[in-house]
Amino acid sequence: MTTTTGMKRSVGYWIVAVFALVWNLIGVAMWYLQVTMSSERLALMTEPQRQVYEGTPGWLNVAFAVAVFAGVLGGLGLLLKKRWAGTMFLLSLVALLVQMIGAFAATPAWAAYGAAGLVMPAVLVAIALFLLWYANRAKARGWLA
Numbered sequence: 242m243t244t245t246t247g248m249k250r251s252v253g254y255w256i257v258a259v260f261a262l263v264w265n266l267i268g269v270a271m272w273y274l275q276v277t278m279s280s281e282r283l284a285l286m287t288e289p290q291r292q293v294y295e296g297t298p299g300w301l302n303v304a305f306a307v308a309v310f311a312g313v314l315g316g317l318g319l320l321l322k323k324r325w326a327g328t329m330f331l332l333s334l335v336a337l338l339v340q341m342i343g344a345f346a347a348t349p350a351w352a353a354y355g356a357a358g359l360v361m362p363a364v365l366v367a368i369a370l371f372l373l374w375y376a377n378r379a380k381a382r383g384w385l386a
Contacts, residue, residue, distance in 0.1 A: 250322075250384055261372050262316030265333070268309035276302055289353030296348040304343060307336035312372070319376060324385045327376035334369040341366065 274282075283291060311333035318326025341362040344350050350358055379385050 250379075254319075254379065254384065257372075257375050258316060258319035260316075261319055261330075261375075262313065264368065265309055265312030265316050268312060272302070272305050272309050275305065289349070293344075293348045293350050293353050297344070298347055301340055301343050301347065304336045304340040308333050308340055308369075311336060312369070315372060315376060318385075319379065322385050324380055326385060327373060327380055330369065330373040330376050334366070334373055337365060337369050 278294065283294065286294065311329045315326045315329035315333055318324075318329055344362075345358075376385070
C-alpha cells in the first residue's frame with residue numbers, strides 16, 4: 242500500500258470504495274421503497290410490521306435519507322480520492338444512529354421484532370463504523386486530497 246496522494250492506491254482501497262458506494266446505493270433504494278410504500282405492499286406486511294411502518298414519524302425517514310445519501314457521497318468521495326469522504330461517513334453514521342434509536346423509541350419496533358430486531362441495525366452500524374474508520378485511515382495515510 243502506498244502513503245502519498247500522488248501514488249497508486251491498492252486494489253483493496255478501490256474494493257472498499259466501490260463497496261461503500263454500492264452499499265449506500267442499496268440503502269437509497271431501501272429508503273425509496275420505504276417512502277413510496279404502496280397500499281398493496283403495505284397489505285402484504287404482517288400486522289406488527291404494518292404498525293411499525295404506520296407509526297414511523299416523518300423525521301425518521303429524513304434521518305434515513307441523510308444516512309444513505311451521505312453514505313453515497315462518502316463512497317463517491319473515496320472513489321474521487323477526496324478528504325471529505327470521512328466527513329460524509331461521519332454524517333451518515335450519526336444519521337443512522339438517530340434513525341435506529343428513533344425507530345425503537347418512537348415506533349412499536351421493539352414489540353414487533355424484539356431483540357432479534359437489533360441484528361440488522363447492529364450490522365448497519367458496524368458497516369458505517371468501518372467505512373468511517375477506513376476513510377479516516379485513508380486520509381491519515383495521505384490517500385485522499
